[in-house]
Amino acid sequence: MKIVVLEDLAIPESDIRNIAKSITDQGHELTLYQKTDNIELQKQYVKDADILVIANMPLKGEVIRAAENLKYISIAFTGFDHVDLEACKERNIQVSNAAGYATIAVPELVFGMAISLLRSVVTLDKKIRYGETKSGSRQQEIYGKNFGVIGTGTIGIRVAKIALAFGANVLAYSNRENEELKSLGVKYMPLDELLSISDIVSIHTPLLPETKGLINKDNIGLMKPSSILINTARGPVVDTAAITNALKEGRISGACLDVFDMEPPLSSGYQILTAPNTVLTPHIGFATEEAMVRRTDIIFNVNIANWLKGEHHNKVI
Template sequence: MKIVMIEPINISMLKIEEYRQTLEAGGHQLIAYSARAESNEEMVKRAEDADILIIANQPLPAEVINSAKNLKMISVAFTGFDHIAMDACRENDILVSNSSGYANQAVAELVFGLTIDLMRKINDSNTAVRAGKTRAGLIGNELAGKNFGIIGFGSIGQKTARIADAFGCNILVDNHKKHQAGEELGVEYLPIPELMQKSDIVSLHVPLKDSTVDLIDAEEIALMKNSSILINTARGPVVNSKALAEALNEEEIAGAGIDVFEIEPPIPKDHPLLNAKNTILTPHTAFATEEAFIKRAEIVFANIEAWLAGKPQNVVS
């Protein structure tokens, strides 16, 4: 089988060589590109003879999939797969596996980095010290005892809940689906409108699909307390950025920590959140730790080995 890593997945060349040797011992070939393709035409050329593709979060359009006549399997070095033309995969009988779970810890940790930064005004305090100011106006709030709302109670949502529990928060979860972790933590399941009303912190952990676009719009944001904050490390389009920016600028909520946008950074200078009040923005870094990248590569190649053995895993198509 010809296996093509069509874009880098943030592991060392030494690690890639280890995977290459393992695959070659089984009679397979691994080609790994060290930079992203700059056009669809270049992607078509890279993928044209591949039996298996490895891709991270670069969009993979139908044009590329349809042109790869030997393609049988795609191993996605990412949890989400909305950037892949799944209809083309189904039409061409191409199996797709993702790397769900590799960044659970990384994403959950950033949720609390953003939350604590906002609640304890860390970024503002750093600026104040450097400007020769005092703590005046920088008195923050503790997490303990706060209502921590989680929308999307999958693996990352559950990891976030466990950390929130360690901080002494009361955990509220949208009642879409119940899990064992909810029973262990004693979470309170609520409809989203009630969760938005009661929460001091709302953290989003839903996938991007038609039903979650603008899940958090002006109507939902209006339900939040003036003292509450919103954290989005899920997908950008889940939140209506314009509505959120307006609420922040009108001080209808206390702050927002945003790691994801409608497009991948760099973000246009006219994006509404760039100049919104009390906002911490990060350039889609929630998943990006060295530990997560190593775990992701392990899952990517384990998916391939499983498929080659006739026992596919982490299948999303």
């Protein structure tokens, strides 16, 4: 079969081919392309593909429909809202994601961002370079605070456990309660209650129709003026305009955002850029060197290798 990788997987080509060697040694062809936004080029690249690999580039229905031989898509990413799944269903194309590859990387960023905000690291870095002191900056701890986790899948579970290790009181909201977390003292509750009593709120839900705008003008109004919001999940889960206004009006204390309602680079007039007390990063939560290797291994040696044997791992559809 012909396997086409439609965009750079952020590790050297030689490493990709080495990871995929057990598959290509069976006679399967592997072709690698660099990402392009040109739809016609994408159609040309995929036209003979049996198996397609993408990361987080949008994959439109017209490209999927142009791939006449396509049978399987392996997404080198946790989220899958950037793929036209309806077009896949029309063609009976099976789809998997790379669940688990960022389970270490994303939680580490969550706490790096939280500490950066609570200890005013970004502000003080600038001050020290201009001969100033910590005067006027806030210094806070995670210990003893109510730490709310929205979504307790694999990443949310790890975030909750790390928060417990910091000595926080961990609260959770999810469509499925995790028994291990409950045994460790994590308390599940309705979303509105969690927002109203949490000092720190960290979001870990996928982007689905029911989670778009999950954090919005109305329920942001329930949060404490001293609270902070962290989003390393998907941008549209949070209403960016609402969180910007809440920050500017002092209705919440701060925000750490790695994702937005558009992919970086952000335009110079993008609203959150002018909000106070923020730590912003350009969608890096998943992007450690170790995670890039891990996801490539999942794509080839878990997803594709097992699919070729008739087994569907990390199933999306």
